[in-house]
Amino acid sequence: xxxxxxxxxxxxxxxxxxxAKVVGTPERPRLSVFRSLKHMQAQIIEDSAGHxxxxxxxxxxxxxxxxxxxxxxxxxxxxxxxxxxxSLDKGIERVVFDRGGYLYxxxxxxxxxxxxxxxxxx
Numbered sequence: 001x002x003x004x005x006x007x008x009x010x011x012x013x014x015x016x017x018x019x020a021k022v023v024g025t026p027e028r029p030r031l032s033v034f035r036s037l038k039h040m041q042a043q044i045i046e047d048s049a050g051h052x053x054x055x056x057x058x059x060x061x062x063x064x065x066x067x068x069x070x071x072x073x074x075x076x077x078x079x080x081x082x083x084x085x086x087s088l089d090k091g092i093e094r095v096v097f098d099r100g101g102y103l104y105x106x107x108x109x110x111x112x113x114x115x116x117x118x119x120x121x122x
Contacts, residue, residue, distance in 0.1 A: 012101060018083070022048040023047050025046070025047070028046075029096070031095040032100060033102065033112075034096065034100055035102055035107055041058070042055070044095055046084070052085045053090060053092060054087045055086075056086060057079060063082060073110045076114070080113070080117075081114045081118045083111075083115055084115045085118055093119065093121055096122060099101065
């Protein structure tokens, strides 16, 4: 009956456990991923200052154009490529990957692999 609330609570619990170990530094910021039913969002965060340095999402106008009619996994790849391009433009090459409590599978994996192909190291 409350499966959605239970699975969301379990994801948040996993996310807190992962965040206890994964911390972004100025030399190596954190690449954080959020996945909803329709969209993917990724951002590179410097935790010591608490600032988002780079962000990309399926809601970006640039991504919306490219993602029309494509599957969610293909959209996640586009977001990963865009994030990698934007971060390299800002001089960020090395990051720590924070999967946000999600399994490293499907859209999360596609985004991570596309970011790696784009030049990010993690």
